[in-house]
Amino acid sequence: MSTRPDGALEAATSGGRGASRLVHWLSARMRPVSRRDVLVGAAVAGSALATNPRTYALRPVAAYDTICGPGNTPSGGWSIFCATVNKGANTCPPGSFAAGWWKAAGSSWCGGGYRYIVDCNATCSKCTSGCSDHICDSRCWSCSCSHGSTATCDQRLNCCNAFRYGQCNTQVSCSGGVHCRLVSCVPPYQWERCTTTSFSDDRTAEHSSPYLPQWGPISSHYKALGDRASWLGASLGPVRVPNDGIRRGTYVKYQNGFIYDTPTTSASAVTAFVWGVWAGSGGTSGVLGYPTADKTTGLKDGGWLQPFEGGCIVDSASTTTQVVWGYRWTVWKANGRENGVLGYPTAGYVDLGSGAWIQAFQNGCIVDSTATTTQVVWGIRWTLWQSHGRETGVLGYPTGPLVQRSDARWIQRFQRGCITDSASTTTQVVAGVMWTAYSALGEDTGILGFPSGAVTSRSRGTSQAFQKGELWALTGKAAYAVVGRILSAWQSEGGATGPYGYPLANTVTAADGTMSCRFEGGTLTA
Known part of the structure; x- marks a missing residue:
């Protein structure tokens, strides 16, 4: 604040009773601060007023030396906290702006470190008179002088103190008085248009409001x-x-998110978007429980993930936001999460009824039923299982994991069949009566080897080719294996459409190497 050109301040501070006249001048100039309010400050800082009143009033060296005292009542002279008058928001209320700041050391509200207090000053929204000293007349202010309600401990002055430090928003040359003050544990020049010029007043280190978060993990x-x-x-x-x-647990709400904490989890920040998804899953009392860490970004394919006690919320550039929870979360992590065989989830948990469920991912799924255990189906097996009707198709639910054999051979078993492949064949499905016979004959390690083709419809039945033979089945009947020399002899006789017809038993080999098989039209021996 600069001196007024009419010389009023010079007159007020001259002579033997300069301090008394200054009090009278300030109380008139700074209304709605009363003369009694200024006298409270004068009583505490009397020596400063007596020795150099003009410098003290216009260029303070410590915060609020003009109206000092740590009290929380109007008589203390301190400005109220913005959170008290701004519905809990630690921000400048509408019609005010960050105008200046100071710091206080050893504040328990900042873990024993520095606390930074910012004055939010009113704007001169109603007029601009009195701006020659950069503080407009009180009748011009965007707020009116009052004090905090007796319903709160923060009963300090609200829009009463005609004062401005001036390190913030210096482009605003004239302002009203202090509307309220906000606080931070980091310097305001890191988040507001403020200079690094610093003032100090450690008396304000413990000033507070019931609407501000206490120090703790959050x-x-x-x-x-x-x-x-x-x-x-x-x-x-x-x-x-x-x-x-x-x-x-506990939480604090912020402008763009939340931080949650419990005795068994670390304090974790949640964005407003993630919070919405989390709330849709039941929030703290839902399947996810509390967050256990902040959101991790920079994952594969532009993805991100936030873990919770019971699962996670995850997304990527190629998928939509999904929730993975319960045993699916455990299995997905065990399989490499987004970098593993499944990739990112593409859908949420789906209840299939009767205790069964499934969750789909980019490259597969995690699935279970009351008759099976939780299994992962991925890659070509996932593609074929879907094309064959998934759990309601010929295969049913998976009953085991992918089993890797040597030489790129593998098999995955289902309730009514399998999907299998080898280096010398293509991926095939064996299901129904073919699977019953194939399984009984030792699967790929038995007399048939790996399947080399899909099931083919025939006159009166079906067949499926394998590396070492074929399975044939009359409609509604069991399938039987025709292999080796018997297969060659049978085919030379016209196969199933020849005089021998369909096999009625598996090909057997005697101790002397003789092979035989019983057919509808008789027994072949070779």
Whole structure:
């Protein structure tokens, strides 16, 4: 604040009773601050007023030396906290702006470190008279002088103190008085248009409001993220307990998200978007429980993931946001998560009825039923299982994992069949009566080897080719194996359409190497 050109301040501070006249002049100039309010400050800082009143009033060296005292009542002279008058928001209310700041050392509200207090000054929204000293007349201010309600401990002055430090938003040359003050544990020049010029007043280190978060794991994590300079923005209220009927954790709401904490989890930040998905899954009392870490970004394919006690919320550039929870979360992690065989989830948990469920991923699924155990189906097996009707098709639910043989051979078994392949064949499905016979004959290690073709419809039945033979089945009947020399002899006689017809038993080999097989039209021996 500069001296007025009419010389009023010179007159007020001259002569033997300069301090008394200054009090009278300030009380008239700075209304709605009363003369009594200024006298309270004068009583505390009397020596400063007596020795150099003009310098003291216009160029203070410590915060609020003109109206000092740590009290929380109007008589203390301190400005109210913005959170008290701004519905819990630790921000400048509408019609005010960050105008100046100071710091206070050893504040328990910042873990024993520095606390930074920012004055939010009113704008001169109604007129601009009196701006020659950069503070417009009180009748021009965008707010009116009052004090905090007796319903709160923060009963300090609201829009009463005609004062401005001036290190913030210096482009605003004239302002009203201090509307309220906000706080941060990081310097305001990191998150507001402020200079690094610093003032100090350690008396304000413990000033507070019931609408500000207390120091603890949440505030500590908030500070580590950057406090007001972080993506979270300003706090919008104190530490609260979720209204979930469990009440085992706490949280603080911020402009762009939340931080949650429990005795068994670390304080974790949640974006507003993730919070919405989480709330849709039941929030703190739902399947996910509390977050256990912040969101991790920069994953494969532009993905991100946030872990919770019971699962995660995850997304990527190629998928939509999904929730993975329960045993699916355990299995997905065990299979390499987004970098593993399944990739990212493409859908949520789906209840298939009768205790069965499935969750689909980019390259497969995790699935279970009451008659099976939880299994992963991925790659070509996932493609073929889907094309064959999935759990309602010929294969049913998977009963085991992918089994890798030597030489690129593998098999995955299902309730009514298998999907299998080898280096010398293509991937095939063996199901129904073919699977019953194939399984009984030792699968790929038996007399047939790996399947080399799909099931083919025939006159009166079906067949399927294998490396070492064929399976044939009359409609509605069991399948039987025709292999080796018997297969060649049978085919030379016209096969199933020849005089021998369909096989009625598996080909057997005697001790002397003789092979035989019983058919509808008789027995072949070779």
